[in-house]
Amino acid sequence: MNRIKQILKGESIENLLDETILRIFGEGLIMSSDSEILSLIKLYYPNLFASRENKLLHYQALFYKTLPEPSTVKEQIFKIYQDVIFENFHHGYTPIQVDIANGISNNQIFSFSAPTSTGKSFVIMNLIKECDSDVVVIVPSRALINEYYARLCELIPEKSVNILTFIEHINTAHANKNVFIVTPERCREIFKFSNIFKVGLFLFDEAQLSNEDNQRGMFFDSIVRRCNVKFPKAKLIFAQPFVCNPESQIARNKLTERQSSSKNYRQQNVGQLYLAYNDSKFYHFGIDKAVMGNRKEECSFDPIMRCIESGGSILFYVSKSKILSRGFHDEFNEYISKCEKISDENALILIEKIQKYTGGKTTKNQNYYSLFIDLLSYGIVVHHGSMPLEARLLVEEFTRKGFCKICFATSTLEQGINMPFDIVFIDRLESSDPLGVKNLIGRAGRSSVDPNFDYGSIVIRTSAMSRFRQLMTTPITLKSTSMLDVEHIDDIDLNEIKQELNEGTYDDSFNLPQSKLEILSDDESNQIIRQLLDYLFVNQKFISSNTITNGDRWSKLVSLFDSFYAHYVKRELSQGERGVLHTAIRILVWRVEAKTFKNMCQLRYQYVSRAKERALYKRRNVENRLEAKFTARYQEIPNKNCHSLPLVDRGILARDVDYDTIIYDTYDYLDKFIGFKLSDILYAAFYKYFLQNGDDRALTDANYIKYGTNDNQEIWLLKYDVMFEDMTILKPHITSINQNELIVNQTFYQLPEDKRRAVERFVN
16 A cells, blocks of 8 residues: 555545544544645645545544534534533643543542643643642753743733742742742752642653653652652642653652552644655655555655745754754755845844843854854744753744744754744654654644644655654653662762662752762861862952963962862863863853853853954954964763863964854853752852851852852842843842842832843732
8 A cells, every 4th residue: 555656646535535534533643644644635635635624623623723613413523522621621622631631630640641742731731720739840951941931921920829940938928829840950959848838739741851861860750759758648740742651650669559540642633744855856755654655755846945935934953063063054055045034023122132142243254243143033043952041942932933934953852842843854863762753753733723734744864764664663661660779870970879869868958969068078178168269269359250361370279179179079180171170160250250141151252262362463463363262162071081172173263263152162061060060069068168167258159159149139039030131120129139029119110021021920
């Protein structure tokens, strides 16, 4: 059988369409081949498809769409079903959404999996809104945190509900409910407040994180187990896509003592079709060769070009190296060149916000020029893990509002971020990650509320067809045994963390094992901290960025940090580790002085590109002789095999330093090393030194490390989720701020709406 050839030849199309729709009436849209058949017929025979579209939508039970009145008895059955659902749930739920809602309602612990288009997030959002007690949402990334935050703030406008992206006891005079949206690492802070917060619901979204064989996977399982013990009355809900054994979440963490259930949903709401690409030609192919045929069939048009010309959007999934090297720009220039400059005022406002946040400019051959921002003005987006979070969020908003024509992205889009596209082009197929691939292709196809059958297209290289089919048909299972229960782990540090998590001795307040805390407060650490404080403070003031540029003081300072970190990891540091550590310390000092991400990046760019020297030499016409300064490229440490890698290749002229490279690498340091590892270590060391010795400089430095400031009002503003970028404007208009409330003066209401938004939720 070859349904693709049959459709392209136009043989018995009406019968094929009717057979497929009838099968969906009985089973639902669960077969890939049915999804492909419907999508192909809608593509090639739109008029015929339109004559059956209303019937199909009723049979799919897509009750969130504006469906026409039924015209047959079978359609009337679904209309009655729709009315009953609305009467009981007061939402236009599909039967799958009803089943998810019932599973959550009828069990203390419920684990389920569903494709990305089934609307599980809509049920979850309503569940959070309707919960009478505190809620904790655990997600794997900060991008997802911010997506949840934006949607919940819109869904729950009541100021009596705190919606926070961290766990903190604030706004106590006005809030009677808290919704916390956090990563597993930050969720541990909930246990410090177990006698204060009345948590009724823990939601673990993208819960397949538990499958990772690393520290994050262990943290995830340990959080699950502690939530179950510390909050025995709370519901624990696990949501994940495409997993065929969602019950593993219950078994691996021994949660069977409470009322529990699990379910794997296979129904799809959005259709998809598949194309292969080779030598500028496109071919249709199917996943199930027995139904769709085992050979590819040529497509008579370029679907990507057609999509651009019709105002659609395309996601190109490419390697990070291809983005950073700008290789994508040359390879796909045929499509990039078709994108005209954007004039929409709302799009330009978003681009301007990104410019203000990053400091990037769009004038070529000038300091701070950013290709990333320049491309945005043509509707071309790049998206990857080294992009600063705030910029990433603005880019995602840019895309959701329909301004994106082409997006070049890495695997950062895999984890449930709501950025749909008409076409997903997989330039780089990760054969070892079937769940990641399925999540990625879930971005293809927009599930709209319009009375249409929605579908998307996936394009791959012809050479990857066999691997792609195998990935799509491979069942995805989660491990049934947690790393916490593995007898021995080869990695010494991971084994140590595992033991302390199991024994309950891991320190939540410092996010470190007790064994590491003992090192940070022993005699040798105290001696180094004492010397560090003498170099970090000049006349009781924290050192300036000028101090860290050159000079003997800087050399002695980084030498002390080398000794401190070597003592912590119990060995000598490699040259590469020292380079990363020195750069991180330099960025930490810049953060204290610069505050905002823009200022931090511009200070680092000025250092690497020797901006002041170039300005001087330019007048002497010898600017071309200046080479860029060395700064270490971010690498993960500790790693004794880490080699010294320059961020900017040796021999590159200072004037040719790429500002985007500075942006991405600086964010990597802040997010992956300073924020995720180094700040916990340094904060614990300086704070414990303060407790032991009463040296106020140590407390000041601890605050600088943790918050980036020692100003009490700024620390409270950070706890109220205000970024440094907004503080300068807001501070003069705040009368007082503490744990109980945030009080503003009358001048606050004279600020523009977008400036008030940062704290308006807490203003009563």
